[in-house]
Amino acid sequence: MRSVRTGKNRKKSGRTTSKMPRIKPEEVREIAGLTRLGLVEAEIERMTHELDGILGYIETVRNLDTAEVEPMTHAVPFDCPMRPDEVGQSLTVDEALQNAPRRRDGYFEVPRIVPGTGEA
């Protein structure tokens, strides 16, 4: 698969790309923020370039005519099984906390949460 030249290289080589980039660094940065993923600049650049190529390939599904087709979310033909409302064995507090990188007095410890900045 040929790699797509990014806008950055355009001037240098004197050639132009045949289409607009599908994904820009700002968008990668935005998504990284949404998904709390720390990326350094070099990673953002490289990833933008790689994803542009991948998206170009992946977009081919859009050529399919799926107007009459139902989405397939599960590869099993049955409905959700349900279980009785009976209490089973929980982890002990020690087991629950044993992998906690930081813990105190039976709780998981995190940097201060400013109340109301989260969801719900």
Place this chain on the structure above:
Amino acid sequence: MAGAPHVEGASIAALATGVAAKTWKARDLVEAYLDRIARLDKKLGCYLLVDGDGARKAADAVDRKIAASETVGPLAGVPIGLKDIFVTRGIETTAGSKILKGFIPPYESTVSARLSAAGAISLGKLNMDEFAMGSSNENSAYHPVHNPWDLERVPGGSSGGSAAAVAASLCAGSLGTDTGGSIRQPASLCGVVGIKPTYGRVSRYGVIAFASSLDHPGPFGRTVEDAAALLEVIAGHDPCDATSIPQGPGRYREASKAGLAGMRVGVPKEYFQTGMDAEVEAAVRAALDELARAGATLVPVSLPHTQYAIATYYLICTAEASSNLARYDGIRYGYRTAEAASLEELYVKTRGEGFGSEPKRRIVLGTYVLRAGYYEAYYGKALRARRLIADDFRAAFSQCDVLVTPTSPTAAFKLGERSADPLQMYLADIYTVAPPLAGVPALSQCCGFTRSGLPIGLQTIGPALGEEAILRVAGAYEARTDWHKRLPQDP
């Protein structure tokens, strides 16, 4: 009592029989494998963790039971390895990632528990691509795996360690997972048998999730019968997995010896277009001829949506992966960044430092395709394409009992050869991505070697719940060939 058992190339069937017959002790088997691991795994890199103490203890327990004439399971004394994606109570489980370094699960996966209950003995946790993302095991955060047939080449992925360990006789059998080909492709590149069962046939409880609707735990074995024996033990309904099918396991070992008389083998034309290595094509066509000689009827069929399979696969698996990997934040388990001045920093730095580049790439891509405004065009579209692909298989199976195709377009490539271009890597999944999308079972077995001595894989695909059909064909092919008897040289 026989002397120290010779485990190189030993089959599970032979080992299990030997232990039950007291030909050798489980402890001796374990020591033999541990010895090979100690001598050879430095060059291969199959294991992330070797649990010598645990294995010895388990072996001794089996030996005690046998000495006391107590009932033992069908795999009693058989040493196996577990891809490090299976959660094992009290034993570090990393999914090949730095972000789970030091994670000691407080619970056990259903499949490893079933193997244990059957008497199998885990030698340790096998190397893999990080979070099962990869086709070469080069994405392991720890170290790569080297193909036992040529140390400069990859074993395939993501279950590279599981396939290589069986090939190099560092365990008698192993478990891996297959999401887009991660059992079958390394089986092909390492010359062993690997099975991706029907979706839901084997429980995913305790399998660290990559793409929930596509992850399939399954066995590796040296022979079709061995893989079938493992499958028989791990398959069957699990109330802890809501996508687990209600059926119990079939008689897979029996099926692998039942022969293929009267069966129709479909040959999908889309799998034989250009792109395959010439040697691969020759070996696969020769295998088809062999099947015909064995009594199968070859039927040309078509899977018209094959060209969309890779795109569909990468849209769905990255979306689900971006979701499944959201829980890794350094709060409850695993890696946590050393200094975080705020909660935001805790998340961003932990995830930025803990994940390798392939998971990061897939998280970003997966998030992109799920974004408000993009969903219908990408993910929604992929779900519909998926149904078309599943319908292709259903239609094909009305004309034949199984499909036979190549597993991988090439034999094993060199380490570093493809790691620079992720898309190149993805495109090589061409023959393996469609069955997981449809949920249908598939198996890979060796059908020849390249001139340079690298294994070539043959894939047999069956209809949903059609493991017996696949095993009949694969077993019959193996019975007529000797590929499975070849062993790589010790490194």
Place this chain on the structure above:
Amino acid sequence: MSKDKYEAVIGLEVHVQLATRTKIFSISSAAFGAEPNAHDDPVCMGLPGALPVLNRAAVESAVRLGLAVGSHIRPRCRFARKHYFYPDLPKGFQISQFDEPLCEGGAVTFRLDGELRQVQLTRIHMEDDAGKNIHDASGVSFVDYNRAGVPLCEIVSEPDIRSADEAAEYVRAIRTLVRYLGISDGNMEEGSLRCDANVSIRLRGATQLGTKAELKNINSFKHVRDAIEHEIARQSLLLDRGERVVQETRLWDPDRGLSASMRSKEQAHDYRYFPEPDLPPVAVDEAWIDRARRSLPELPEARFARYTTLGLSAQDASVLVAERAIGDYFDAAVAAAPAYPKKIANWLINEVLGRVTDPRQLAEESLAIPPAALAELVDLVEKGTLSGKLGKDVFARMWQEKRRAGDIVATESVSLVSDTTIIEEACKRVVERSPEEAARYRAGAAKVMGFFVGNVMKETGGKANPKVVNEILRKLLG
């Protein structure tokens, strides 16, 4: 005045925590009050490899709730993942419902200032609760996952509500309903009932909706009222000044009586919903719905109507209808003594209710005065065997000693003495002792009768039938 210029348009999202034994997707106890992280398991903690398994009782509760408010129950509904990052959300996503919720439509009926009101519902869906964050004075916070995974029903109303008072009554009606159904404690202070409000205003007569603000941290009925009132006033002021209302989320601060904007990134609201791959679609068939419908109790409004038809005042009916156990008790007592519904209501409201700490104790086996016993006592009073005052004494003894009225009356001759001979003698004694008062009465001071009646009652230890006493005294005093 601003208040009449603008019309408030309010929609509420009420979360009901279901009182199932176990969590919605895992087998840990859902009970409140355990030590931190004592009810954790791989699934609700989001450990790698864990998978959700649906609790049938949670679905049953949700179906009953939907039927009680007249929703359409989808024969097949789906779970969806809702993504955001917060420490109390262990998987990094909540399992909720998006495109295909369990219930659609329906309405909640209640009374506001005596008038019947109905608020339409958009939907009701199931989801799992998050854990709890505890904040410290130091630079750290603490997380407890006991609550993570407890089942919730989210009830989303149409923006039909027009005032803070109406909003509070709507929430109260939901609380009463979930307690009637036995699916939740509906306790706002404890968090088993939570409420977020979407508030906008528009010029009276306008049809387009204004920009809405979402209010959070509403933890009591009072907060519902105060927070919404404050928001209406805040938005009115903005519009009066020619400024715009910003679409945002605001946190209610009850101590300071005002709300503050939560500076959340606009990105934070892209939840990236997609169908939950670990759970196939949930089927609720006709047979299940039928069984659930037949299991529904008489609901508050129907009960209210029936009680007012029986002759009870709206006020009394409201008290009886406030908790299912109260009405159940009332019905049982009336069944035993069908002639006196009003009297029974009085006794129940004035005497029985005051003696229990929680109305639900009325349903307990160990209750000192079960409905039939109250009915028996009321019957004795109404038939004249006991005076009202005597009845109260007997009641007190019944409560204390857990004995039936009939038993007490029979063994201790507590009943009113109607024997005219005995009463006549007592009356004669009293009249003879009090010639001055007799004279005053005969002279026309009718009030003096009270003095005589009182004394006769004292003479007879309170046991004389007051009617008979009155008759005899009148005869004697002429």
